[in-house]
Amino acid sequence: MADLSIDLARRRVERAGKVINLQPREFRLLVYLVLNQGTVVTRTMLLESVWDYHFDPQTNVIDVQISRLRNKIDQDFEPALIHTVRGKGYMLSVLGAAVKEE
Amino acid sequence: MKRNWRDLFHSMAFRMAVGFGGAVFLCMIVVLSVLYVRTIGEMHSRMDDQLQSTLKRLQNIYQENGLQRVIADIQASLEDGVHTDSEGYLLMERYGRKLAGNMEPPPLHQADYGNARAYRVLRDGRPSVSRLRTTYLSEGLVLTVARDLQELDSLDLMMRQAMLAAALVALLLAGLGAVLLQRHLEREVAVIRRVTQQVQEGDLSQRIDVFSDDDEFSRLSHDINGMLDRIEVLMQGVRHVSNTIAHNLRTPLSRIRATLDQALTPGQPEKTKQEAMVYALRQVEGLSSLFEKLLQIAEAETGMRTVAMSRINISDILLDVIDLYEPLAEEQGITIQAAINPHLHATADRDLLGSALANLLDNALKYAGPSAVVQLRAWEDMENVWVEIEDNGPGVSAAQLEKMGLLFQRGDTRIPGHGLGLASVQAIMRLLGASLAFEHAEPGLRVRLGFPGNLTKR
Numbered sequence A: 001m002a003d004l005s006i007d008l009a010r011r012r013v014e015r016a017g018k019v020i021n022l023q024p025r026e027f028r029l030l031v032y033l034v035l036n037q038g039t040v041v042t043r044t045m046l047l048e049s050v051w052d053y054h055f056d057p058q059t060n061v062i063d064v065q066i067s068r069l070r071n072k073i074d075q076d077f078e079p080a081l082i083h084t085v086r087g088k089g090y091m092l093s094v095l096g097a098a099v100k101e102e
Numbered sequence B: 001m002k003r004n005w006r007d008l009f010h011s012m013a014f015r016m017a018v019g020f021g022g023a024v025f026l027c028m029i030v031v032l033s034v035l036y037v038r039t040i041g042e043m044h045s046r047m048d049d050q051l052q053s054t055l056k057r058l059q060n061i062y063q064e065n066g067l068q069r070v071i072a073d074i075q076a077s078l079e080d081g082v083h084t085d086s087e088g089y090l091l092m093e094r095y096g097r098k099l100a101g102n103m104e105p106p107p108l109h110q111a112d113y114g115n116a117r118a119y120r121v122l123r124d125g126r127p128s129v130s131r132l133r134t135t136y137l138s139e140g141l142v143l144t145v146a147r148d149l150q151e152l153d154s155l156d157l158m159m160r161q162a163m164l165a166a167a168l169v170a171l172l173l174a175g176l177g178a179v180l181l182q183r184h185l186e187r188e189v190a191v192i193r194r195v196t197q198q199v200q201e202g203d204l205s206q207r208i209d210v211f212s213d214d215d216e217f218s219r220l221s222h223d224i225n226g227m228l229d230r231i232e233v234l235m236q237g238v239r240h241v242s243n244t245i246a247h248n249l250r251t252p253l254s255r256i257r258a259t260l261d262q263a264l265t266p267g268q269p270e271k272t273k274q275e276a277m278v279y280a281l282r283q284v285e286g287l288s289s290l291f292e293k294l295l296q297i298a299e300a301e302t303g304m305r306t307v308a309m310s311r312i313n314i315s316d317i318l319l320d321v322i323d324l325y326e327p328l329a330e331e332q333g334i335t336i337q338a339a340i341n342p343h344l345h346a347t348a349d350r351d352l353l354g355s356a357l358a359n360l361l362d363n364a365l366k367y368a369g370p371s372a373v374v375q376l377r378a379w380e381d382m383e384n385v386w387v388e389i390e391d392n393g394p395g396v397s398a399a400q401l402e403k404m405g406l407l408f409q410r411g412d413t414r415i416p417g418h419g420l421g422l423a424s425v426q427a428i429m430r431l432l433g434a435s436l437a438f439e440h441a442e443p444g445l446r447v448r449l450g451f452p453g454n455l456t457k458r
Helices: A024-035 A043-051 A059-074 B002-010 B012-065 B067-079 B150-200 B216-264 B270-302 B314-331 B350-368 B398-403 B421-432
Strands: A004-007 A012-015 A018-020 A082-085 A089-092 B087-093 B098-101 B119-123 B126-138 B141-148 B310-313 B335-340 B345-348 B373-380 B384-391 B435-440 B445-452
Touching: A004 A024, A024 A043, A024 A059, A024 A089, A043 A059, A043 A089, A043 B314, A059 A082, A059 B314, B012 B067, B012 B126, B012 B141, B012 B150, B067 B087, B067 B098, B087 B126, B119 B141, B126 B150, B150 B216, B216 B270, B270 B421, B310 B314, B310 B350, B314 B335, B314 B345, B314 B350, B314 B373, B314 B384, B345 B350, B345 B445, B350 B373, B350 B384, B350 B421, B350 B445, B398 B435, B421 B435
Parallel strands: B335 B373
Antiparallel strands: A004 A012, A012 A018, A082 A089, B087 B098, B087 B141, B119 B126, B126 B141, B310 B345, B373 B384, B384 B445, B435 B445
């Protein structure tokens, strides 16, 4: 996806050829965002799929989790992949993105 | 007065007292009647026995010693001074001539006196109602013995009078008791009714005066007072909740209104309009999330939400929640320390419990302040699985501690929020059948959850 590649089997993430170290939950967040790229993902959906709990999280909890991920994925690279959709949630999008599965 | 009597009859206390009085009265009548019949009957039969044995004796004398000795014996009996004023004898020839004794012979058409139970005879020239026994000593020789009934009759009369008097007194006492009991109960009930009527009219602050003695009415009054206390607290809670909802609605609504108003004034640049709309949208979102939370609490409190209770691993849920909050804590410079025994199981709903724990941890992070330490502990004893969440922040005052868990009860009002978090935790804990307690951790606050159902070790 763009210059981002995810190796699901080895849990490895690279961007622009550089390896990015992600914690397990950050990895799961990223995978979920990538699988739902182009659509808005709400915080409740993230809690459901990544932590497997069905309740409405306090807003900032997920925000912090996302901002961590964003720091690692987007900070040193262009273009930004993770976008905040005000009042709704997040969306990962870039043209021509694809998950590389091996 | 007429109305008064009807009231009296409608009173349960009066009817009860009358019923009891009537029963006692009836019982007394039966006992006295039996006593009377037995006593009088016994005395009659004893008198009969006496007469019979006298006859027998005289008969024997006649057969063994002849007529003269009988006459002599009768004379002796009449003069011996024993029962002389009540006993009577008559020895005579049939239809006629008296041979001995103190009674006049019967009228001529009558052969003898026979065995009359009560008969008016002339004894010593005076009339006397007597009991009579008659036998034939031989053909033509009649012997009658008699015993005056006056003594027995006067005893009879005395007994009847005593019984009547006793019955009257009993009736009077029963009636008096009924009225007094009715008055007493009426007074006790009136005290309670006065208060309940005032409560009906809307004055919830009224309480019944309870006197120290521990009778049924004081206990009832005590219970009613307890009920009123609870209702008053609940009413205040509801009032507080609706006030707060109104307040929470009014402020954002007026802000939205003002912003949109301003945006609509002619000549505003497009950017201002855009900003106003975004602002309005944010406020509306805040409002809908507030109502969403209120609805969730209401659902949990009324038990409308379906609860999926199962044996779940509380340790895992705690670790998940810590995992969720770790980054947030780190960002605020708060350390989360966990001391969680593995494999703690209890019966609960995974999502509800997760939500409650997230809420509690959220609160701890929010109120403990920067560079605080939040400790999570979980362990089990013989009966319960315990979870503690403790921070070393500023904690709460004693007054706040008591109100924790009430809707719209805010800790530090400088920290944004609606005051719904703990209310929802409390509703969830109630739904799960778990206990929730708040304590001073000095410093800070300690929240302790107790989950029943450590079934494996029970």
